[in-house]
Amino acid sequence: MRNNILYGLGAAVILLLVRDINLIAGFPQEASQGAIFKIIFFHVPMAITAMLCSSVALIASVMFLITRNFKYDAVAVAVTEVGLAFLLGNLVTGSIWARIIWGVWWAWDVRLTSALVCWLLYAGYLMLRRAIEEPTQRAVFAACFSIFAFIDVPIVYLSIRLFRTQHPGPVFFTSNGSFPPDWTAAIFGPLGTLMALMMLATVLTVIRLSQEDSQRELDSLRRMAHAM
Amino acid sequence: MGFFRQALVITVKDLRAEIRTKEAINASxxxxxxxxxxxxxxxxxxEDTTRDISGGLLWIVFAFAGTLILNRSFARELPNDCLDALIAAxxxxxxxxxxxxxxNYLLLLAVELVSLPVFGIFYNVRWTTQFWQLMLVLVLGTWGLTLIGTFCSALTVNIRLREVMLPMLTYPALVPVLMGSMQLTMTLMAGKPIGPDMVPWLKLLAGFDLVFTAASLVLVEIVLVG
Amino acid sequence: MNFLSNSLLLAQVSADDVAREVARLQRNYEFLSYGLTAAWVILVVYVLMMVARERTLKREIANLKAMLEEKR
Known part of the structure; x- marks a missing residue:
């Protein structure tokens, strides 16, 4: 049953993405930047999905510390890993975009740098988990570090903003509205890329979660094998 | 015993142990x-350009040297199960x-204060011109550094590969502190006082220290006791 | 009138300009395709990593179960 829902969601994601890509390909080119601007339809939703993932990781970590239910720990790992994949996608697409618009692969501006620091922090989270053997200790320490990382990211952002910025500000929802409404809908609409990517993230997280279950089963089997 | 008395006892114990052996401070x-x-x-x-970036170099030195002290902080309690005894206290x-x-803070400050003159000699930097403001930056920046470092030291204490994991966890988290301290120190090393344009950095440092002092004091109970 | 001004404008554009503009557009498209490919490649690689992990997990569980059965 659960598998069928997953397959259904996965198929829906693929259909949505095909629809969105078709739609986006039909849009006219942006005046000053040309075709490369269309990367925004995946660049921005990827960042938002990653941000959502880190928020869910925070909630799951806090819930784990309160309830000590290992389900939440599994959610935290799964969602962090998926978020890292999306953030990596965001960084790479951003870097390629920057090469055309700013002429460099990597401009050390606010969002780029804080996204990178965020990535490193959460990668540290995964490494920390891998290094701790004892399951309870691993879950507790990882949850604490996840909370730490979540607090740190806004401060990192602030500090780098003090530095200087080159990254364009948000172009959505502003009153002078340089972004056409049907383009906004292609990202944020109910059938837009953001929705598709969030669904994809959900599917991946659920798969990752079931793997975490298998991992636990494997661990207990190993213990039994040792005991014999 | 009040909370601060208890903390003081631990501080004195750690400092005494360190002063007798001098292993971490010498290495650092x-x-x-x-x-x-x-x-x-x-x-x-x-060259003059090097002097411009010298503040940045200095903090990289401090961050690297600091990890050596911080690595030892909880690991020192591992033999003879001292850590369990401390937690049971x-x-x-x-x-x-x-x-x-x-x-750790006092030890790291000591290392920094000794390194500063050496740095001044090696790189021909007049670091004394804004002495007290530099001290302020040092005090604020080092507290952020030791706080995050000690917390991560508690997280990594009984991990294999402890020495590798600690920097991996601390340095990304330390970005705001190191950036603020570097910016301020670079200005001060150039002989300029902290002007109004640099005040946000000071605020950032102080804010970081406050937020993470609170966060780690709340979380550390869970980390240590479980 | 419109036709006249257009042809005047066209007269100022050299073949070089046209070539440069075409090259710029070409590069734009090229990088757009790089970007999209990179994004999808990352996700696909991640999914493949997951599949690989799934497979090893399943295999190890099966192995262990078989071993436990044998011992019992």
Whole structure:
């Protein structure tokens, strides 16, 4: 049953993405930047999905510390890993975009740098988990570090903003509205890329979660094998 | 015993142990010296441009040297199960953590104060012109550094590969502190006082220290006691 | 009138300009395709990593179960 829902969601994601890509390909080119601007339809939703993932990781970590239910720990790992994949996608697409618009692969501006620091922090989270053997200790320490990382990211952002910025500000929802409404809908609409990517993230997280279950089963089997 | 008395006892114990053996502080200072020498090969130490970035170099030295002290902080309690004894002692985990942080803080400050003149000589930097403002930056920046470091030291204490994991966890988290301290120190090293344009950095440092002092005092109980 | 101004404008554009503009557009498209490919490649690689992990997990569980059965 659960598998069928997953397959259904996965198929829906693929259909949505095909629809969105078709739609986006039909849009006219942006005046000053040309075709490369269309990367925004995946660049921005990827960042938002990653941000959502880190928020869910925070909630799951806090819930784990309160309830000590290992389900939440599994959610935290799964969602962090998926978020890292999306953030990596965001960084790479951003870097390629920057090469055309700013002429460099990597401009050390606010969002780029804080996204990178965020990535490193959460990668540290995964490494920390891998290094701790004892399951309870691993879950507790990882949850604490996840909370730490979540607090740190806004401060990192602030500090780098003090530095200087080159990254364009948000172009959505502003009153002078340089972004056409049907383009906004292609990202944020109910059938837009953001929705598709969030669904994809959900599917991946659920798969990752079931793997975490298998991992636990494997661990207990190993213990039994040792005991014999 | 009040909370701060308990923390003080831990601090004094750690400092006494360190002063008797001097293992962490010697290693840390020697390491700082080595990095200072190595940097002189990377950048021409007598050029003006090097002096401009010297504040940044200095904090990289401090961060590297600091990890050596911080690595030892909780690991030192591992033999003979001293850590279990400390946790079982009738003090809160937060007091234990605060005491250890303060001890590390004082040790790291000592290493920094000794490294500063050496740095001034090697790189021909007049670091005394804004002495008290530099001290303020040092005090604020080092507290952020030791706080995050001590917390991560508690997280990594019984991990294989502890020495590798600690920097991996601390340095990304330290970005705001190191950035603020570097910016301020670079200005001060150039002989300029902290003007209104640099005040946000000071606020950032102080804010970071406050937020993470609160967060780690709350979380450390869970980390240590479980 | 419109036709006249257009042809005047066209007269100022050299073949070089046209070539440069075409090259710029070409590069734009090229990088757009790089970007999209990179994004999808990352996700696909991640999914493949997951599949690989799934497979090893399943295999190890099966192995262990078989071993436990044998011993019992």
């Amino acid at each position: 200072f020697a390491f700082a010296l080595v990095i200072l020498v190595l940097f002189s090969f990377a950048f021409d130490p007598l 009738p003090i809160s985990g937060a007091a234990l953590f605060l005491g250890k942080s303060v001890a």
